[in-house]
Amino acid sequence: MRFDIITVLPGLLESPFGHSILQRAQKKGLVEIVVHNLRDYAENKQKSVDDYPYGGGGGMVMSIQPFASCIEKLKAERDYDEVIFMTPDGITLNQSAANELSIRKNIIILCGHYKGIDQRIRDIYVTREISIGDYVLSGGELPAAILVDAVVRLIPGVLSDETSALSDSFQGDLLDAPIYTRPANWNGHMVPEVLLSGNQSVIENWRYEEALQRTRDRRPDLLDN
Ligand code: ADE
Secondary structure, eight states: OEEEEEESOGGGGSSTTSSHHHHHHHHTTSOEEEEEEGGGGOOSTTOOOEEOOTTOOSSOEEOHHHHHHHHHHHHHHSOOSEEEEEEEEEEEOOHHHHHHHHTOSEEEEEEOOTTEEOHHHHHHTOSEEEESSSSOOSOSHHHHHHHHHHHHTTSTTSSOGGGOGGGSTTTTSSOOOOOOOSOSEETTEEOOGGGGSOOHHHHHHHHHHHHHHHHHHHOGGGGGO
């Protein structure tokens, strides 16, 4: 799988993919993540990537030309399944969208800035608009990193059996049960007795009940399905 991320702030994306699971997935050749500096594609002398909005109003708007040139260049090199625009007015990212994207081959991600991007980029190129939640960030880079992380860990071979994505919160419509490690007694704060019992079926049952209770308390909407 390959991600091409187009941004005016490539420096913001230097680190998020260089650690732990994402780094290993790239080293194993399971995913390739390429970051493109939008400014490199600006054809004007000043290398500017934005302009004033038609009809007035505050803030700058990202222009069509640099995005179009970069997207067209990439599309001439390989086929893309999706061109995703990260935006607070997109559809909120959830586990089922991440699952769906994890079986795609090549994905372009556009990061917006300033007041937004010229609507025609969205009309011509974008296949999907994704938000990471109902709050506004300064740009689409951190949302893009979150999307890539959520998708890459679902690619077969990225996680080992022990850390399998199948046991994640949300994967089974329930939040995770509480977990503990040694010591069993921390200044009188004890690990629940049942986890020390060694009785696996009783432990599984306890975990299920705890997960159900946590989901009822925190995210009853997940149980509506
Ligand atoms: N860009 C700015 N805020 C965003 C959000 N909440 N989700 C996706 N992209 C964004």
